[in-house]
Amino acid sequence: MRIVHYLNQFxxxxxxxxxxxxxxxxxxxxxxxxIGLQKLLSEKFKIVATxxxxxxxxxxxxxxxxxxxxxxxxxxxPEFLIAGPAFLAGRxxxxxxxxxxSVSEKLGILAIAAMHPxxxxxxxxxxxxxxxxTGSSIREMNEALxxxxxxxxxxxxxxxxxxxxxxxxxxxIIENVEAEKTGAQRVIEMLLSKIRGQKYESEVSIPxxxxxxxxxxxxxxxxxxxxxxxxxxxxPKGNPDxxxxxxxxxxxxxxxxxxxxxxxxxxxxxxxxxxxxxxVDNPNRLVPLDALRFFEDIGxxxxxxxxxxxxxxxxxxxxxxxxxxxxxxxxxxxxxxGAVILTST
Amino acid sequence: MLLELANVNINGIVWSDRTFIEEGILHVNKKEIxxxxxxxxxxSDVKIELSSPGEDCVIxxxxxxxxxxxxxxxxxxxxxxxxxxYGVIGKGKTWVLKGVAVIVSEGLTFNNSASQEIGxxxxxxxSTSFLTPYSKLHNIIVLGAPANGITSKxxxxxxxxxxxxxxxxxxxxxxxxxxxxxxxxxxxxxxEENLSNLPRVAYIFQLLxxxxxxxxxxxxxxxxxxxxxxxxxVIPTEIMDGAITAPYDSRYMETYFIQNHxxxxxxxxxxxxxxxxxxxxxxxxxxxxxEVERVTTIAANLVEYTLRAECAILTKAGGGAPEWVMMRVAxxxxxxxxxxxxxxxxxxxxxxxxxxxxxxxxYAEEVDAxxxxxxxxxxxxxxxxxRVIGKKEVFEKFIYKxxxxxxxxxxxxxQLGNSKLKAIRY
Numbered sequence: 001m002r003i004v005h006y007l008n009q010f011x012x013x014x015x016x017x018x019x020x021x022x023x024x025x026x027x028x029x030x031x032x033x034x035i036g037l038q039k040l041l042s043e044k045f046k047i048v049a050t051x052x053x054x055x056x057x058x059x060x061x062x063x064x065x066x067x068x069x070x071x072x073x074x075x076x077x078p079e080f081l082i083a084g085p086a087f088l089a090g091r092x093x094x095x096x097x098x099x100x101x102s103v104s105e106k107l108g109i110l111a112i113a114a115m116h117p118x119x120x121x122x123x124x125x126x127x128x129x130x131x132x133x134t135g136s137s138i139r140e141m142n143e144a145l146x147x148x149x150x151x152x153x154x155x156x157x158x159x160x161x162x163x164x165x166x167x168x169x170x171x172x173i174i175e176n177v178e179a180e181k182t183g184a185q186r187v188i189e190m191l192l193s194k195i196r197g198q199k200y201e202s203e204v205s206i207p208x209x210x211x212x213x214x215x216x217x218x219x220x221x222x223x224x225x226x227x228x229x230x231x232x233x234x235x236p237k238g239n240p241d242x243x244x245x246x247x248x249x250x251x252x253x254x255x256x257x258x259x260x261x262x263x264x265x266x267x268x269x270x271x272x273x274x275x276x277x278x279x280v281d282n283p284n285r286l287v288p289l290d291a292l293r294f295f296e297d298i299g300x301x302x303x304x305x306x307x308x309x310x311x312x313x314x315x316x317x318x319x320x321x322x323x324x325x326x327x328x329x330x331x332x333x334x335x336x337x338g339a340v341i342l343t344s345t
Numbered sequence: 346m347l348l349e350l351a352n353v354n355i356n357g358i359v360w361s362d363r364t365f366i367e368e369g370i371l372h373v374n375k376k377e378i379x380x381x382x383x384x385x386x387x388x389s390d391v392k393i394e395l396s397s398p399g400e401d402c403v404i405x406x407x408x409x410x411x412x413x414x415x416x417x418x419x420x421x422x423x424x425x426x427x428x429x430x431y432g433v434i435g436k437g438k439t440w441v442l443k444g445v446a447v448i449v450s451e452g453l454t455f456n457n458s459a460s461q462e463i464g465x466x467x468x469x470x471x472s473t474s475f476l477t478p479y480s481k482l483h484n485i486i487v488l489g490a491p492a493n494g495i496t497s498k499x500x501x502x503x504x505x506x507x508x509x510x511x512x513x514x515x516x517x518x519x520x521x522x523x524x525x526x527x528x529x530x531x532x533x534x535x536x537e538e539n540l541s542n543l544p545r546v547a548y549i550f551q552l553l554x555x556x557x558x559x560x561x562x563x564x565x566x567x568x569x570x571x572x573x574x575x576x577x578x579v580i581p582t583e584i585m586d587g588a589i590t591a592p593y594d595s596r597y598m599e600t601y602f603i604q605n606h607x608x609x610x611x612x613x614x615x616x617x618x619x620x621x622x623x624x625x626x627x628x629x630x631x632x633x634x635x636e637v638e639r640v641t642t643i644a645a646n647l648v649e650y651t652l653r654a655e656c657a658i659l660t661k662a663g664g665g666a667p668e669w670v671m672m673r674v675a676x677x678x679x680x681x682x683x684x685x686x687x688x689x690x691x692x693x694x695x696x697x698x699x700x701x702x703x704x705x706x707x708y709a710e711e712v713d714a715x716x717x718x719x720x721x722x723x724x725x726x727x728x729x730x731x732r733v734i735g736k737k738e739v740f741e742k743f744i745y746k747x748x749x750x751x752x753x754x755x756x757x758x759x760q761l762g763n764s765k766l767k768a769i770r771y
Contacts, residue, residue, distance in 0.1 A: 117699060122699050123699070126699045127697060161771070162769065162771065163701045163769075163770055163771065164701050164702075164769075169699045169701075170698075170699060170700070170701060170770030170771060171771065172696045172697050173696075173770065173771040174691075174694060174696060174703065174720050174722060174768050174769070174770055174771070175722070175723070175768070175769055175771055176719040176720060176722065176723065176766040176767065176768055176769075177766070177767055177768075177769050178765045178766065178767070179765045179766070179767040180765070181765065182607055182762055182763055182764065182765050183607070183688045183716055183717075183718040183759075183762040183763070183764060183765070183766075183767075184607035184608045184610070184611045184688070184761075184762030184763065185607075185611055185762075186688070186716045187608070187658055187686050187687070187688035187716040187762065188608070188611045188612065188615065188658065188686075190686045190714050190716060191546070191656055191657075191658055191684065191685070191686035191714065192615075192619055192620070194656070194684050194686060194714050195544050195620075195655065195656050195684050200714060202702070202713055202714050202715045203702060203703070203715060203716050203717040203767060204687075204691070204702055204703050204704065204705060204715035204716070204717050205700050205701075205702040205703075205704055205705075206704065206705050206707070206708050206709065206710065206712070207695060207698050207700065207704040207705065207708065208698070208699075208700065209708060247696075315665070315693055315695075317695045317696055317697030317698070318695055318697060318698065319697035319698075320697060
């Protein structure tokens with residue numbers, strides 16, 4: 001089976017930061033970590049070519065870099081693309097994820113990235129591609145290559161993979177399997193191990209949350225442009241953007257220019273997590289335009305932004321929430337919004 | 346308190362002009378049951394159907410499943426407070442029909458229009474019998490129609506009570522027969538035994554979530570509703586003997602597995618061997634933060650000072666929000682040095698998390714021992730069926746033609762620990 005390997009300029013031995021703008025190039029055979037990987041793979045697998053690109057070039061020009069890389073991969077007619085391991089290197093991880101996603105979508109071949117679970121490439125791409133989980137630094141190279149080799153061998157055999165056994169980062173799929181014992185038996189055995197000081201393994205973990213430092217309050221707000229953002233699911237009648245009523249993936253922006261209040265009948269609520277009748281009766285209680293217009297009129301605040309932002313906060317995955325938050329924040333900054341009112345239900 | 350369960354195994358059910366058991370076959374007199382249940386003037390009509398494992402049949406709009414039981418005395422009491430007014434339960438002898446269930450269905454009431462009005466179903470076919478334990482039972486289905494002028498609430502309570510009454514009526518048939526097996530449940534600790542070296546375990550049983558409006562007057566605990574109860578200590582044999590019925594149309598919790606509570610069974614099995622099972626606390630999951638803080642403190646106080654437990658098992662009811670309530674009790678226990686283990690069906694799982702394990706909707710580092718009982722996901726394609734008990738038209742119009750969510754199959758998922766399901770991320 002033919003494999004194309006992707007490396008950044010550093011791991012390919014082309015140089016450090018000074019080479020980070022290097023354009024994509026292809027070389028025959030295995031290079032750098034690829035040589036070690038080839039040794040761990042059976043004769044069935046052959047790294048036929050290595051593509052190298054500078055981290056800055058690819059992360060800053062993803063689309064055009066991919067336009068160059070995809071044909072280079074295609075010409076090799078490979079069964080696999082392996083990218084990395086990128087460990088904790090952020091730009092490299094994002095490049096590996098981006099290339100794997102694009103190659104598997106466009107060429108339909110299996111693309112596997114490898115990096116540390118906290119690499120920003122994981123957040124962006126773990127739902128789209130297999131990412132083999134590695135240590136944080138180059139010191140853990142041997143172990144990482146061993147895990148990649150084992151993973152590639154197993155996936156080539158067409159076996160069902162499992163993140164814990166096969167060491168990859170789950171892809172947003174949850175399934176039920178049958179355990180050997182009932183939930184009642186397992187929970188009592190777990191408690192017994194815990195009180196006896198024996199080893200036990202929780203079957204459920206607590207999620208990883210980022211610590212968010214609250215912004216300093218935006219005072220004074222007399223001259224500030226104010227925007228309203230809500231996760232209460234207020235949308236114009238008919239829900240034109242089809243904002244999901246649970247686990248939202250996107251947000252809407254709705255014009256309120258010239259409106260003194262939000263009128264009953266013009267809006268509806270797309271949110272399955274709270275009793276929303278009072279909002280339908282008076283949308284201003286979720287998006288307080290009436291009160292803001294009052295303060296705008298008497299000069300206590302600057303202007304009110306011409307749209308409000310709305311999405312649905314129930315069962316919404318952190319990854320999607322983060323993406324939406326970043327997009328909304330970028331718009332707010334680019335439109336010189338000075339203060340935001342966030343309403344939640 | 347010593348409870349003796351005399352189990353009589355049933356291997357088949359048939360219609361008859363008399364209700365009795367002969368050679369493991371339950372004979373059922375439909376007319377007699379209808380007359381009994383129609384004494385409740387909140388019901389205008391009662392239909393009784395039978396369905397056995399493997400039959401090409403689907404039961405729709407199932408709101409509860411109940412195991413037929415009766416106290417040894419003909420006067421009961423069974424489902425004290427909900428069916429019989431006086432008596433003592435949780436001790437003495439109770440007769441149980443094993444392999445049989447009363448299925449309570451709302452299938453006679455709604456109009457046959459939308460697919461969601463099919464409610465929860467039980468498919469009886471062999472090919473889907475792995476999905477739910479209830480398709481492996483000989484089922485007696487009770488359907489009732491509301492009398493004129495009866496409110497929806499009154500109707501629901503009447504229908505549920507009809508199911509409980511039928512379960513008692515069938516249980517009475519077993520009285521005096523030769524039991525196939527006898528089980529003894531005894532929580533007493535004789536004074537002379539030195540068991541002080543064993544740890545004391547409590548079970549905190551969350552029974553209801555008020556995130557959806559409960560039915561006023563629903564007979565749940567000794568015939569009373571529990572919407573506003575504070576955490577309460579209950580003797581486990583009382584729970585097994587009909588003190589608690591599932592709140593109306595509960596998600597993932599039926600009376601059948603409260604009577605046969607898997608966690609209580611396990612705790613009794615290991616009682617005085619691995620630990621001292623020192624009691625059960627029942628509680629609800631309130632829908633506001635202030636009340637949550639109060640009831641979780643009360644529960645932790647009872648565990649620490651009244652039950653004097655050193656460790657506790659916790660389960661939950663309802664959707665995602667009660668997970669938080671369960672966590673707060675566990676967290677407060679852990680902060681007092683009481684070790685906890687939790688088991689639950691995941692309701693608010695974040696699919697996008699890169700964790701290798703399923704995750705919670707809360708963040709509490711103290712809570713570190715959790716068992717996954719699966720996530721209510723997945724669908725199945727059901728084939729057209731000869732017989733629909735409930736809403737045939739809806740089933741034929743909507744259900745068998747599309748992917749049917751497993752969460753609408755009664756018994757496919759459970760918060761009470763009977764299932765072996767476990768959620769895994771891929």
